[in-house]
Amino acid sequence: MVFSSFWAQSRELELHAVGGQWHDVVPHATSGLADAHAALRASNYRVLMVMGASQQSHVYFSRAWCSYEWALCLDSSTLAVDIAAMNQDVEIVTSGLTTSEVCSNKYYPGSGVSAKNSREASFPLEVVKEALAFNLNKTQTSSEVDRQRLMRGFVDIAQPEEDTDGLQKMTRRLRSFLLLLLWQNVLVQASRDKDYMCVLSDVAKGIQGDWWRRSLRLSLAGCDFSSENVLTMGMQSLPKSLEILKLDLQFTGLDDGSLSTVAQQLPECLQSFTLDISGCHVTDKGVLSFLKKLNPDLAEVTLKMQHTNVSKGLLALSRDGPTALQKWALLSHQERAEALAAKLEIIERKKNPSVAPTPAHVHKKAALESLLNLAPSKISADVLEHVKADLAALEKSIEKAP
Numbered sequence: 001m002v003f004s005s006f007w008a009q010s011r012e013l014e015l016h017a018v019g020g021q022w023h024d025v026v027p028h029a030t031s032g033l034a035d036a037h038a039a040l041r042a043s044n045y046r047v048l049m050v051m052g053a054s055q056q057s058h059v060y061f062s063r064a065w066c067s068y069e070w071a072l073c074l075d076s077s078t079l080a081v082d083i084a085a086m087n088q089d090v091e092i093v094t095s096g097l098t099t100s101e102v103c104s105n106k107y108y109p110g111s112g113v114s115a116k117n118s119r120e121a122s123f124p125l126e127v128v129k130e131a132l133a134f135n136l137n138k139t140q141t142s143s144e145v146d147r148q149r150l151m152r153g154f155v156d157i158a159q160p161e162e163d164t165d166g167l168q169k170m171t172r173r174l175r176s177f178l179l180l181l182l183w184q185n186v187l188v189q190a191s192r193d194k195d196y197m198c199v200l201s202d203v204a205k206g207i208q209g210d211w212w213r214r215s216l217r218l219s220l221a222g223c224d225f226s227s228e229n230v231l232t233m234g235m236q237s238l239p240k241s242l243e244i245l246k247l248d249l250q251f252t253g254l255d256d257g258s259l260s261t262v263a264q265q266l267p268e269c270l271q272s273f274t275l276d277i278s279g280c281h282v283t284d285k286g287v288l289s290f291l292k293k294l295n296p297d298l299a300e301v302t303l304k305m306q307h308t309n310v311s312k313g314l315l316a317l318s319r320d321g322p323t324a325l326q327k328w329a330l331l332s333h334q335e336r337a338e339a340l341a342a343k344l345e346i347i348e349r350k351k352n353p354s355v356a357p358t359p360a361h362v363h364k365k366a367a368l369e370s371l372l373n374l375a376p377s378k379i380s381a382d383v384l385e386h387v388k389a390d391l392a393a394l395e396k397s398i399e400k401a402p
Contacts, residue, residue, distance in 0.1 A: 033153050036065075037072055045076040049083045051127070061130045061178075064139035064150045070174055071157045075215070081181050083127070091123045093185050096219065109307045110251040110279050113222040117188045125195055128186055131178040132199065132206055136171040169212065176210035176239070179203050184220050187234055191224035200230070204237035213239045219248035221276075226253035228261075235265035242267040251279035256286025263293035270295065272322070276304040283309045288336075291329035301326055313340030316347055365394055 040047070047069075051060040060066060073079050080095040097105060097112050105112025136154065141147040155166035158173070186203055189196040216239065225231040231254075238245070245267070254262070259282055266273065273294075287303065287310060294301065300322035305315055317324055317339065328339055368391040371379060379387075 033068070033149070036069055040069065040072050040076075045073055046080045047073065047082070049081060050086065051084070052086055061134050062139050064136075064141045064147060067136060067139050067174060068150050068153055070177055071154060071170060074157070074173055074177055075213075077215070083123075083181055085124050085127055087124065089122070091120070093120050093123050093182060095181070110222075113251050113279075117185075117222045120185050121189065123182075123185055125189075125199070128179070128182050128196075128199060128203065131175065131182060132202055134171070134175045134178060136167050136174060172209045173212060176207045176213070179206045180216075180218065183207060183218070183234075183237065184223065187220060187223040187230055190230055190233075191227055197229075200233045204233045207237040208239055210239050211241055213241055215244040216242055217246040220252065221248050221250040223249075223252050225249065225258055226255075228258075231258055231261060232265070235262060238265070238267055240267045241269060243269050244272045245270055246274040248276045249280065250276050252277075254280040254282060256282055256289065259286045259290045260293055263290045266295070266298075268295060270298055272300040273298060274302040274304075277308065278304055278306040280308055284311050284314050284340075287314060287325070288329055291325055294326070298326075299323075311340060311344075312347055313343040316343040365391065368394065 049060075049066075073081070082092055082094045084090055084092045094116065097116055101112035101115050103112070104115060141150060151167065154170045158166040158170045160166040160169050183203065186196055186200065190200050218238075220234055223230060223234060225234065249262070254277055259277070259280075262275070282305070287305070291301070302322045303318050303325060305318055308315075317328055328336055331339065368387055371387045372384070372391070
């Protein structure tokens, strides 16, 4: 790898990858397998892949050392990879928004996502096709000794089952890994470019080919999911073995109907699901339908729904933890309405603290309620009636308080 500072500073990256050697990351690196792992840990798995002209991208994907670095990144929870293709201009696909795009998105929701997709529109399709053709058995090294050592390293990482070839397993996993990095860009371009649409199905199958992936964080923000074909391909790409999924579908044009499609296409093994549908055209009705279509074995569901058409009550309820929405969906129609009304009341009280009971009100109410709990032998009937009347009057005064 060759270390550079400009993009590292702008993206807070520590490691730039073009394959070959390590510089300025690990002192006295000797290009060993342990050094590769140490370099990636030092960067907290924040990586920039840099390749030459797009027509030469096959050279980059044929380097065994590069492949070994990717293999070490496969299941990292902190993984963030940007890919740069250097033609006449440098085209970069980023794993998230840049600092300026985040700022833009904050003040004008959706603008940062649009800016990212526009910035990446010229990224060459040839890179995607080379990633599709990736095969670990065809990778090369400068010496046979290195190659044998790396192949053993791949098998160690793969931990293949008895009936599975280790290199074949790692080929499928790495191909899926590379395609996942490009998937958002492919889906965005497919809505406007037939050449991208032609590879959509193959890329989806390549991503799904990682049968061993258990956890995935995937952003498809800004893709045109008002197109049924694009939405279907996007969801069918999810590996069926996933147990934990964090899926970002902000500003994708989803509505109540297409949200149900998302629920129906989720992996059956899923146990924890976080979905961001901020900026989409969904309502309470669509969210309820979505929740009812989820697998009952799904233990935790978190929905982020800023800038949508859902009610304030449901938006507040969605922040009550990963099981709150599922419990709400199981209630009767009347109970659901009451739960949302209660949330609205809390919101109003926070907005206008003057309507909240004063400490004096709280103490007086507690005293009256304690009298109601006395045994009949401890309080006469006429006093009990006075207590009830005073308590009712107190509660009414609290409700009418300015």
